[in-house]
Amino acid sequence: MSVVSIPIVNKNYPMGCEDGQEARLIELGKMVDARAREILDKIGPLPESSLLATLCIVLADEIHNKSTPSVTDADLKEILARIREIKNKIN
Numbered sequence: 001m002s003v004v005s006i007p008i009v010n011k012n013y014p015m016g017c018e019d020g021q022e023a024r025l026i027e028l029g030k031m032v033d034a035r036a037r038e039i040l041d042k043i044g045p046l047p048e049s050s051l052l053a054t055l056c057i058v059l060a061d062e063i064h065n066k067s068t069p070s071v072t073d074a075d076l077k078e079i080l081a082r083i084r085e086i087k088n089k090i091n
Helices: 022-043 048-065 073-090
Strands: 002-008 011-017
Touching: 002 022, 011 022, 022 048
Parallel strands: none
Antiparallel strands: 002 011
């Protein structure tokens, strides 16, 4: 296990991750830092705990509102047809 220091609004947060995942964690940290800075730019200074709570709510809202692609009956029929093709090739 590795520990990576993630800066969010000028404060470092040590975080554990699996070996080899350090770069991904750093990249995610940069995204969180950027979003936190956007929040501060819009509403002004906040205590650390309020900023982190606000950040969590904003990110949760963004995830919740993210549209998910819907699967149509035509998509399912196409998938079934492909499965049958593969099955026929195997038999």
